[in-house]
Amino acid sequence: MRRNLWVLRLLALLVALGATWGCMTIREEVQPLRETTLTVARSAGNVTLSWIGVKGMFYTVMYADSMGGGARWKILPDAINISSMASGEPIVVHDRVAPNQPRYYRLKQDRQPLRP
16 A cells, blocks of 8 residues: 555656656747739740848749649749848849740748748
């Protein structure tokens, strides 16, 4: 009987220690940097992408040739870590694509340059 009481006390201690030293949940609210609209205009094989830049932000254009979960996003050449000299400045990037080939774009923005 005494041994059972000792075991129960030990288990209670272990549970208390586990609750104290166990997993910890940290809640961190991540706010979007800024809403930015990427405008895409296409004429035959010429694609023009544009958006309004913010000073101190770095932008990278990515593309994929298909949509869905299996899409492989790649960095558009010459469109990595583009920075704006002043807020409100339009930024324009060009791409060439075969006229009948679909292409999808997205814009990544951050306060730090992208390290590919």
